[in-house]
Every structure is written in structure tokens, then in C-alpha cells.
Amino acid sequence: MKKLINNVDYIVEEMLNGMVVAYPSYIRKLEEGNILVRKNSPIKDKVALVSGGGSGHEPAHGGFVGGGMLDAAVAGAVFTSPTPDQVYEGIKAVAGDKGVLLIIKNYSGDVMNFEMAKDMAEAEGIEVDYVVVNDDVAVENSTYTTGRRGIAGTIFVHKIAGALAEKGADLGEVKRIGEKVIENVRSMGMALTPCIVPAAGKPTFTLEENEMEIGMGIHGEPGTHKESLKSADEVTEHLVSKILEDMKLQKGDEVAIMVNGLGSTPLMELFIVNNKVDKILKEKEIKIYKTFVGEYMTSLEMAGCSVTLLKLDEELKELLDAPADTPAFKSI
């Protein structure tokens, strides 16, 4: 295992400290619980957005704490759900007068622990609601999931719900727009290599030198199948066709694209994938409104990528374009 780390027991804490000293004008860390919150939180007259999950997906979610996106990101151990207590502390730290929306990726542990935290916060008189993101079309149910998994499409929920919260909308409205994004966003990924969880010291799954995994999850959960290496164009064609089967887009529909690197995929390769996504959509006369290429929801040093499409309407476009100023996502 070749990693730039110190003691595996303090890996998450040291990472979060490294983030806070890098971005002191954006975020601060609560004294306990590995929770990053917006510098100026709680904000009295704004719905607070709380997300998080296991660590190892950086910049998700701490990198998206800031103006126009999240108010708090709760960091569990690597690939491990945060505890209900942690999430509860995050909620308490950022709750203003307009309540709190939890944005949960659909993993059984995350859903259970965020729901328990909601109950704890409500017992203290804090209004809390939540949405569950399940954008991954690869498989129904999976190692840690009932239903579809939540992956990179989550970033669009942070961005768009965050923009509406920033405008002063109430909790019901912010939840409505979060669910609207979830209804319209679909993703699928593939891996060339697995990753190594530091505490485990061995790869999450194995792949032969000429093999790739299609549809795996961001914790290395099995996908639809393994197959021999194909060209970037063939891989992209497969991912996009699976997404489109599920989305049923029409000619003239508008979408946002996210080509997301899983950790060790060079930007060069992500742009080659995007080149093909663009061609496929243009052939189908689907309009591309905005494109994001980079690392948004990673899986440590896994090689591979996911493609996400978000179907847009005027409301979603306006909120996607609204200003955001966070360490990992800036919209000018």
C-alpha cells in the first residue's frame, strides 16, 4: 500500500484539519466529531443543508461547504457512514430558524443514521427533512444499498438545492427542488483499477490487467459485469446508453453533463470521455447546457469514471447557474 499518510487511525481528522487550514475563509471544524461547517454558520434566515457520508470521496462533501451549497458536511471513517450522533451535532451547529434539509446518498447505513439524527434533532425542536439521492442506474440493490446507489449526481443536488436555500426559500420548497433534481439525474460508472482502504491495506476488489468493471459503486461494490478492456469511446457509449435507457430523453431536451474522475484517472482521459458523450448527445439532438469535468465524487485512488446526466428545465438551469463559492465548486 503506497499512500501519503501517517497513522491510519487519524487519517480523517488530519485530512479535515488540512482542509480547514487551506480554506479558513470558507469553513471551520467543530471541536468534536469530524464535522465541517460553513464559517459563518448558523445562518439565521436560511434553510441549512447538511450532507456527508463515509470519507474517501473527496472533495465530497467537505469541499462543497460554502456559499450557495452546503452548510455542513459530516465525515465518517473511510467508506463508513457517520454515526447518528455526528450527524446530529452537524445539524445542531448549522440550524437557523428555517430548518434543515439532509442530503443523503442512498446507502443503508447512511439512510439509517441520518434518519436517527433527524429524530434526535426534532426532539430538540429543530425542523428537519431529508432527500435521498439514488442516481446510479447500474444496479438495483447492492452490497450496502436497498434500491439504487447515490453517486456523483449528488453534487447537482447540493448545487441546486443550495442555490434555492440561499435565495431564502422555505424548507418545503428546498426539499421539493432537491427531489426534482433526484427525479431528473442519472449516473453510471466504470473502474479500471480498485482502490485500497487504508485501514484494510488491500484492494476493495480485483481486476486482471486486461479487465475492467462496469457499473461498480464508489466503495468498490460489484457492478453489472467485468469485461475485457475496451476503447474510451466504447466504454462511454455503454455508460451513456444505460443512462439514456432510463431517462428517456427527447430531441431538444436540455441536459447538464458531469464526467467525474474516481481518483487516479488523468484529466486527459476524462476529456476524451467527454468528447464522446458530447458526440452521442449531439447525434440524438439533445442540447448540452453546461458540462463539468473533474473529480467531484471520488473513490480514493480508483481509476475510472462516472458519467452523470441531469435533465434541465428553466428553473433548474437558473439554480445551476446561480453563484456558488466553495473550495471545490465555484460558479461565477
Added chain:
Amino acid sequence: MKKLINNVDYIVEEMLNGMVVAYPSYIRKLEEGNILVRKNSPIKDKVALVSGGGSGHEPAHGGFVGGGMLDAAVAGAVFTSPTPDQVYEGIKAVAGDKGVLLIIKNYSGDVMNFEMAKDMAEAEGIEVDYVVVNDDVAVENSTYTTGRRGIAGTIFVHKIAGALAEKGADLGEVKRIGEKVIENVRSMGMALTPCIVPAAGKPTFTLEENEMEIGMGIHGEPGTHKESLKSADEVTEHLVSKILEDMKLQKGDEVAIMVNGLGSTPLMELFIVNNKVDKILKEKEIKIYKTFVGEYMTSLEMAGCSVTLLKLDEELKELLDAPADTPAFKSI
């Protein structure tokens, strides 16, 4: 070799196409020569900044074309200098009335080809000057270099010279500030794994499972030495102490930090490195003005990082903070 690519002969062209369709509001690609230019170039009353070099260092340099940074990025083949003709075409496409500044990383091929392009453009009546970035303190002279190599510190030259050009300064002033950044910026890197140039199909160098390379270049050029794996804190201590030996910072001096991932290093590890950089500088009572953590100057899928320190004064701080709006660097 596991890569998301198609034909190795068209890898750079497909990548650049993938960038242009991702960011059509920022950049366009000239019809020939693998050159990205600012959408609205040439800008009549602004010094134009032209950079570039071999591909494989993305987001450098095409990702930094846009408001407040570069006007053109000329892309050679992977790890190969662009030709004089290519650079000349880039210069011609963006030159306004105030001349052109070339920002060259110090590699013999780059320096020679950019200088020849300068001569060709001057013969056409375009005023051209240049700066050569040599921030890497690891070694004097190297495989492709006379003198020190230019690495991630180049991004600070793009940012700060770009900001002054955007304010309307003349060519002499923009060159002066570029040289001021170069005098005040120092970097050093390390690698846990090499990378594979697609056309070669084999790693640029070899490392044992328990070994790392200290001070190697961004094309896999040899560094100062190989040694057995150390903790992130020990590695960081070594890189920063080599930089500080050369910079001779005093108590109370202010710096900007860049912790740059070389390709497959998880953000988690880069933040752990930054946590230690922060501690070392605070112990020495050096003030940290601003920190950048992420992938700015990569080496395909090499694992490892570089640390860059830029000593600041009021002029450099103001220009570092000035607005920039490019695909890979946004300053709000």
C-alpha cells in the same frame, strides 16, 4: 497499460476537443495545431499571455485559458514540446496591440521552440517577450533541462501576470511581474508511482513496492534519490525544508502554498500533506496568506505531489486575489 483512450495518435486532439465542448464559453480551438485560445481573443488592448508545453500535465495549460490568466495554451504531444510553428500560430491568434508574453517552463525543448516562435512572430511585426519558470529546487540540470526545471509554480506566474495584463499594463510591466513571481516561487515534488506515456506503453521509471522517488520531475526525470516509504509528515518535512533552504524566509514573511497532486493522489492525502505544511510554517512564524490544494500541474497518473511556496508582498497579494475565470482556476 489501463487507460480510457482510443487511438494513441489522436489522444491530444480528442482531449482538446473534449475540453472545448465542455467549456465553449471560455475557449475555442484553432483549426490546426492543437492550440486553445480564449473565446474572445484577440483582445485589442491587452498584453496576450501564451503558455503551453507537452500534454499530460492537465489542467495545465489549457484549463487556465480564460479571464485573468492565459490567452492561449499550445499543446504538444504527451511530454513533448510543441513545435515552433505551433507556438507561432498561437501567438498570431491572440496578439492584440500590446504585444505577447510567453510563459515557458524551463525545459530545453520548450525554451528553444518558444524562442524560435518569438523570432517568427517578431519578423511579422508582433512584439513578443518571454519569461522562463524554474521553480523546482530538487536538482540543477536534469534530463531535459539546463538549470532548474519549471513545475507547479508556473500556475502562480499565469495567475499573477494574467491579472496585471487584464488591468491593461504594458508588456514590460507584465514581464516584470512574471519575473518577480519567478524570483519568489519555489517547489519540490515526490512520487510514489511512475506514469505510463500512452505511446510508449511502459512506465517512465520504476519503483519498488516500498520505495519512493524524491525530487523527480513531471516527466519522470530522476530526482535527488530513491528511498524507502516514509510517513506523509516526514516526506512533507523533507520537501518543505529543501524549499526553505533555498528561499530563506524570515519570521513574519507571507506566503501562498500550493499542494499539487501529480495525477492519482487522492485529495485526502494532499490535505494530510497540507496539514503538515501548515504546521511547519506556523512553527517558523511564517504567515499563510492563501492555500491551493488540488491538481494543477499533473504528470498523467503519477502518484505523489509537489509543494510550492510563493513569497508575497502587497503587489503580489493583490494580483493573486484579482478575479480569474477559467475552467480550472476561478478566483471570485
